[in-house]
Amino acid sequence: MNIKGYGGINPNDLKAQQNAAKADKANKSNETARSGGDPSASGATVQLSSQAQNLKQIEKSLVNLPEVNQAKVDELKQKVQSGEYSVNSKNVAEKLLGFEGDL
Numbered sequence: 001m002n003i004k005g006y007g008g009i010n011p012n013d014l015k016a017q018q019n020a021a022k023a024d025k026a027n028k029s030n031e032t033a034r035s036g037g038d039p040s041a042s043g044a045t046v047q048l049s050s051q052a053q054n055l056k057q058i059e060k061s062l063v064n065l066p067e068v069n070q071a072k073v074d075e076l077k078q079k080v081q082s083g084e085y086s087v088n089s090k091n092v093a094e095k096l097l098g099f100e101g102d103l
Helices: 011-034 050-063 070-082 089-102
Strands: none
Touching: none
């Protein structure tokens, strides 16, 4: 059966295009696998800028830092529990207004 789609587009043609795209993707995947997945096997090279290299080095050093300053958390928790922690509402208001101004 030959069905014509909307605007004269044949659904069978669309299916053929999708199948061709899948086959092309599979071929590229197989080529990468045959070359061992090594991009340099195809002669492609990448050179990072000094800024990118610096960012990579910073990223490596940040991995070693804790996500939370546990000493500060413990100190604040102790102050809250003992009732020693007080909020300076004026400072909070100023920070909020400053934040609003930055938007």
